[in-house]
Amino acid sequence: MHKVEDIKVEEDLLAANRELALLNRELLDANKVVAIEVSGAIGSGKTTLIELAAQNLKEYRIAAVAGDVVASLDARRFDKLGIPTIALNTGKECHLDAHLVSHALEKLPLDELDIIFIENVGNLICPADFDLGAHSRVVVVSVTEGDDIVAKHPAIFRRANLVVINKVDIAAYVEADPHKMEEDARKINPSLEVIQVSARKGYNIDRWLNFIARTVQNKR
Amino acid sequence: MHKVEDIKVEEDLLAANRELALLNRELLDANKVVAIEVSGAIGSGKTTLIELAAQNLKEYRIAAVAGDVVASLDARRFDKLGIPTIALNTGKECHLDAHLVSHALEKLPLDELDIIFIENVGNLICPADFDLGAHSRVVVVSVTEGDDIVAKHPAIFRRANLVVINKVDIAAYVEADPHKMEEDARKINPSLEVIQVSARKGYNIDRWLNFIARTVQNKR
Numbered sequence: 001m002h003k004v005e006d007i008k009v010e011e012d013l014l015a016a017n018r019e020l021a022l023l024n025r026e027l028l029d030a031n032k033v034v035a036i037e038v039s040g041a042i043g044s045g046k047t048t049l050i051e052l053a054a055q056n057l058k059e060y061r062i063a064a065v066a067g068d069v070v071a072s073l074d075a076r077r078f079d080k081l082g083i084p085t086i087a088l089n090t091g092k093e094c095h096l097d098a099h100l101v102s103h104a105l106e107k108l109p110l111d112e113l114d115i116i117f118i119e120n121v122g123n124l125i126c127p128a129d130f131d132l133g134a135h136s137r138v139v140v141v142s143v144t145e146g147d148d149i150v151a152k153h154p155a156i157f158r159r160a161n162l163v164v165i166n167k168v169d170i171a172a173y174v175e176a177d178p179h180k181m182e183e184d185a186r187k188i189n190p191s192l193e194v195i196q197v198s199a200r201k202g203y204n205i206d207r208w209l210n211f212i213a214r215t216v217q218n219k220r
Numbered sequence: 221m222h223k224v225e226d227i228k229v230e231e232d233l234l235a236a237n238r239e240l241a242l243l244n245r246e247l248l249d250a251n252k253v254v255a256i257e258v259s260g261a262i263g264s265g266k267t268t269l270i271e272l273a274a275q276n277l278k279e280y281r282i283a284a285v286a287g288d289v290v291a292s293l294d295a296r297r298f299d300k301l302g303i304p305t306i307a308l309n310t311g312k313e314c315h316l317d318a319h320l321v322s323h324a325l326e327k328l329p330l331d332e333l334d335i336i337f338i339e340n341v342g343n344l345i346c347p348a349d350f351d352l353g354a355h356s357r358v359v360v361v362s363v364t365e366g367d368d369i370v371a372k373h374p375a376i377f378r379r380a381n382l383v384v385i386n387k388v389d390i391a392a393y394v395e396a397d398p399h400k401m402e403e404d405a406r407k408i409n410p411s412l413e414v415i416q417v418s419a420r421k422g423y424n425i426d427r428w429l430n431f432i433a434r435t436v437q438n439k440r
Binding site: 145155 | 312341342343372387390
């Protein structure tokens with residue numbers, strides 16, 4: 001299973017992906033669109049956080065790209081909000097790649113958009129290595145995943161700009177310490193911004209919205 | 221990213237894995253050891269369920285193999301219980317494979333064991349295709365992952381023997397319907413056994429222990 005050829009294929013694949021990611025970013029820049037990648041485990045709250053952004057940031061023209069292995073359940077949730085939505089089915093792949101995202105960008109009306117949220121496939125392992133061409137990378141974790149979740153997956157936090165620790169309202173029920181999660185994230189990446197929220201209760205959602213607005217303003 | 225060569229590599233890899241899985245199973249059978257694979261997303265409760273089995277089924281000699289991408293945090297939890305434990309670090313791979321598991325089997329005292337739990341890497345996508353040589357495959361999901369989690373990941377449920385729906389005590393807090401999850405699982409695989417538990421509260425844990433005992437008895 002761990003043959004030299006496999007490693008070679010992976011290196012070629014990652015190099016090709018990096019080039020395509022650069023092209024995606026150039027295309028976005030040319031159209032003055034900011035892309036924000038949102039990764040995180042299954043059920044961490046990625047879709048809900050993007051929904052909240054679309055509902056509350058009406059001053060921006062927002063679209064969503066939703067990666068899923070099989071169904072298009074998340075894409076349907078975005079569709080209901082009336083924002084342009086592209087569903088990307090990855091088949092058996094556990095992450096989006098720059099090539100798949102380029103097809104989504106072809107289908108979106110880039111000159112009529114300000115922000116594209118790219119929701120990655122739900123896990124903390126595979127998306128770490130694949131640059132999609134987004135300007136900012138957000139990782140969502142929830143206290144229900146256990147407060148050792150960050151320490152267990154350092155790679156994805158190393159390349160992130162923001163960590164959202166979700167469901168802090170039920171931290172006591174699941175006996176998790178969100179402050180430990182925050183400390184673990186800062187140990188891995190000291191420049192990481194960390195916010196604790198409850199997407200369901202609306203707690204600290206203003207900080208999430210503020211991060212998005214700042215990201216857009218920094219790009220202009 | 222989706223070149224013919226990549227697909228060829230994957231087919232070769234899966235065929236090689238199947239052969240190694242058969243060898244693992246033969247080795248286990250020769251030693252009268254039953255292996256139970258436990259897959260599930262991050263934080264679903266895989267480690268806790270295996271801990272509960274080790275604590276409550278003292279009539280069996282139990283060992284654990286724990287797959288993790290980086291740290292060995294789960295393996296340390298098993299170690300504390302005083303059972304033989306092998307940590308398998310997969311590096312960047314999002315699943316165990318039969319080759320890695322064969323190395324773990326080499327290190328375990330097979331003739332002194334009745335059950336080996338093999339805890340896979342935490343996600344519902346990658347482990348689906350890789351037979352490890354276990355006799356029974358358990359998938360753990362929790363209500364905090366959202367009650368569309370089963371419908372979103374059919375592949376892993378198709379090849380499972382048991383689905384454990386965990387954290388049903390907090391289903392109302394996270395607005396999830398465990399009965400929908402159960403129905404979705406049965407739609408995908410009608411012969412699937414499904415149990416709803418709360419590992420933290422001990423609810424229905426007797427059914428989980430009973431499944432393990434039955435699996436061992438059926439193999440004898």
